[in-house]
Amino acid sequence: MxxxxxxxxxxxxxxxxxxxxxxxxxxxxxxxxxxxQQRSKRKPTFCKLSRQMTDARARSVWLRAGSQxxxxxxxxxxxxxxxxxxxxxGCGRPVLKRRKRCRxxxxxxxxxxxxxxxxxxxxxxxxxxxVWSRDLLSDPTSVRVFQDSLGHWYASFxxxxxxxxxxxxxxxxxxxxxxxxxxxxxxxxxxxPFGGHxxxxxxxxxxxxxxxxRRRRPRGQKPSKGYADAKxxxxxxxxKAARQNTVAASVWAAQVVAxxxxxxxxxxxxxxxxxxxxxxxxxxxxxxxxTKRELIARGRRAGRKVVLVPPAYTTMTCSECLARAKRxxxxxxxxxxxxxxxxxxxxxxxxxxxxxxxxxxSLATVELDRASADGVRHFLAPFEGASVxxxxxxxxxGFSRREQLSRLLRRPGSPAQVVQ
Ligand SMILES: [Zn+2]
Numbered sequence: 001m002x003x004x005x006x007x008x009x010x011x012x013x014x015x016x017x018x019x020x021x022x023x024x025x026x027x028x029x030x031x032x033x034x035x036x037q038q039r040s041k042r043k044p045t046f047c048k049l050s051r052q053m054t055d056a057r058a059r060s061v062w063l064r065a066g067s068q069x070x071x072x073x074x075x076x077x078x079x080x081x082x083x084x085x086x087x088x089x090g091c092g093r094p095v096l097k098r099r100k101r102c103r104x105x106x107x108x109x110x111x112x113x114x115x116x117x118x119x120x121x122x123x124x125x126x127x128x129x130x131v132w133s134r135d136l137l138s139d140p141t142s143v144r145v146f147q148d149s150l151g152h153w154y155a156s157f158x159x160x161x162x163x164x165x166x167x168x169x170x171x172x173x174x175x176x177x178x179x180x181x182x183x184x185x186x187x188x189x190x191x192x193p194f195g196g197h198x199x200x201x202x203x204x205x206x207x208x209x210x211x212x213x214r215r216r217r218p219r220g221q222k223p224s225k226g227y228a229d230a231k232x233x234x235x236x237x238x239x240k241a242a243r244q245n246t247v248a249a250s251v252w253a254a255q256v257v258a259x260x261x262x263x264x265x266x267x268x269x270x271x272x273x274x275x276x277x278x279x280x281x282x283x284x285x286x287x288x289x290x291t292k293r294e295l296i297a298r299g300r301r302a303g304r305k306v307v308l309v310p311p312a313y314t315t316m317t318c319s320e321c322l323a324r325a326k327r328x329x330x331x332x333x334x335x336x337x338x339x340x341x342x343x344x345x346x347x348x349x350x351x352x353x354x355x356x357x358x359x360x361x362s363l364a365t366v367e368l369d370r371a372s373a374d375g376v377r378h379f380l381a382p383f384e385g386a387s388v389x390x391x392x393x394x395x396x397x398g399f400s401r402r403e404q405l406s407r408l409l410r411r412p413g414s415p416a417q418v419v420q
Contacts, residue, residue: 001160002301009131010120010145010153019126020145020153024104026066027074028097034078035096046079067123069112077107105146113143120145120155130155137161149235163301173262175356176295177314177348180279183286184252185348190259192252197244198285201237208234242287249291250298257298264359265292266351267308307359318343319353 012020030053037044053071057063081094114121120128140157147153177185184192211230217223273283299306316325318338325339336350
């Protein structure tokens, strides 16, 4: 059995919408209170916070008017976030939820919701029609009710389902190299071209944003209707592009997973491109991190061998003889030519082949728990037999040999083994 989320659109009326927003206000206040306690070194544990909440509810009519389940879940989410911030590297402490920055999101456990006559019933008589776009597979164990950037409400139910997704065995194998010109290079049959969905609506988006800027009122004044319209238009355009990216990624990932047993994935860190000067926008448009996550999730579900390969030197190494070139390739150079065996291929194609070759050699596993944008961590065991000793270990210009060695030593699974 696996636990998954099934999302449905909600269509709350004016009364239900107001109730949800008021509930969100109360939960947000509790969260911010916990953040204040943490900042003033009062060590807010879940136990302590719950006790304080019970006391506060006894005193305050305002808090009591809301659902205890939703409020308690908010505190639970807070303590999970706080706990994670101490344990997971790169994960910051929970911050204040500001009214204008955060979108409403409420969680209810079975004690706090029910489904009656096709409607979602929440505490204090809130009843919301649900658009049942597909059947719920089992009785949901919890639901998260949230609003998106367009102001639409959704319910995300947690259900369990059978592991039926395991695909039939194939003898295909594929290596994936991420890039900006082509989002993913694999075999010619499985390339994912750059969609440019955000670029296509760039002019229209800029227009909406200019309209927002013109109609923005000074601080403290209620925003005008025209401003709200322009804001919704901008959000709609951005949402559309994001959805196009999501669909493209999932269709592509499904194809790759269906046809291949071994999937080598370059463990590309999207944040490095996001910091670059010239390619940040295009890299963000390509949504490499999300595409990679989708591919890995689908591969794991289908029981495929998914291997994350460290991205170091993938463009400089020959996929035929695994020799590494003596110098880094410039971005403009599109053809790779091996100095040792003469193998010539398109630059990205060579990288993709190399990723596959390394994936076949390694004993890597994938673990989904990292605080970075793509949420994936890899553990690479050393390569089998350490037979991948490269004929040359040249030092790229600008690095001393010592720096170079220490860099390699820090990566136990990097394609090159250190030769003293
Ligand atoms: Zn070669």
